[in-house]
């Protein structure tokens with residue numbers, strides 16, 4: 001038996017949800033560029049869950065179902081106030097809160113497709129409320145109730161800040177949600193599929209996936225990008241800092257990808273949004289620094305930016321706190337995780353690969369007093 005480190009190149013399942021072929025990303029056969037330019041996040045949720053775009057009445061129904069399910073049990077909101085340590089990471093809080101939601105769902109253990117679909121709607125709706133409420137509660141503010149007439153993207157920004165966003169802000173955030181929604185068998189989606197392939201419940205799958213997304217080699221990279229930009233602080237400092245990092249063989253967050261070689265097709269949409277939003281804010285430096293870093297890393301290492309790189313300056317320009325960047329990724333990717341969870345259940349087999357053993361050969365047990 002030989003292993004592939006990090007399972008590189010291993011095809012672990014079949015899926016009809018999204019594909020990456022020759023650096024082109026599609027959701028159910030629709031090019032990501034087409035969706036980023038035209039689709040609402042709600043349409044993408046429907047597309048991922050049903051493998052087709054919704055008709056107008058189906059979209060209206062999904063929007064209504066999401067709006068009706070955004071409220072979160074008070075006990076889950078209250079638990080945000082109980083942490084003893086002050087610097088609880090929002091992804092850790094979210095991981096616990098999603099698990100806790102399952103304790104208030106009468107259907108949590110129901111394993112039929114209809115019940116699982118209903119749970120998918122509840123989780124997708126409530127995860128936006130959880131992230132925004134956590135952001136407010138830790139700042140000593142009350143959560144804001146969603147407005148039923150706003151889109152998912154606008155509602156998120158509204159629930160976070162208490163103000164209905166401008167059209168350009170809603171457009172940028174919707175685009176970010178569309179771009180992050182699914183990505184074939186990335187680490188967190190694989191984690192979700194492994195969890196539910198034991199026939200564990202939907203909440204277990206999403207909770208496990210949040211844990212996997214949290215790390216800086218995956219979704220956690222967007223927060224680290226903003227940390228790097230903040231530390232560099234000016235376009236003049238970029239060359240020195242980045243060259244030093246590369247010379248020291250440090251990883252530059254937001255660059256590189258396991259699957260893409262020529263570049264991540266999602267990055268350009270976020271780059272363009274970063275340019276627009278930083279200009280509107282009068283804070284072009286974040287965009288200009290990002291462009292300069294991109295030139296150096298891509299030029300010197302042939303490592304193009306991934307989806308996490310320009311999303312950092314987009315979210316910063318939307319006045320979002322930096323440690324909420326990864327939870328926002330989770331809000332969007334929940335749609336993909338749920339699509340994969342439903343797909344896994346529909347054609348399930350336990351996921352159980354093998355390990356190539358590299359430890360010592362056969363040994364004889366020695367009693368503790370003789371060791």
Ligand SMILES: CC(=O)SCCNC(=O)CCNC(=O)[C@H](O)C(C)(C)COP(=O)(O)OP(=O)(O)OC[C@H]1O[C@@H](n2cnc3c(N)ncnc32)[C@H](O)[C@@H]1OP(=O)(O)O
Pocket residue numbers: 006216217218219221249250251252253254255256257258259301303306307308
């Ligand atoms: C939504 C997402 O999850 S997108 C990815 C988000 N993560 C990041 O942006 C973190 C930074 N990037 C990385 O760590 C990697 O590129 C990953 C994790 C995305 C992909 O990792 P892998 O496919 O395992 O590549 P691996 O880490 O083995 O890197 C291969 C080589 O490229 C180098 N490399 C890869 N990414 C980077 C980077 N961001 N900066 C500098 N060098 C890099 C590695 O040091 C390694 O060099 P070596 O062969 O000389 O040792």
Ligand SMILES: O=C([O-])CC(=O)C(=O)O
Pocket residue numbers: 180182183185186187218258259306307
């Ligand atoms: O696919 C991956 O490995 C990581 C990624 O870009 C994503 O999850 O969006």
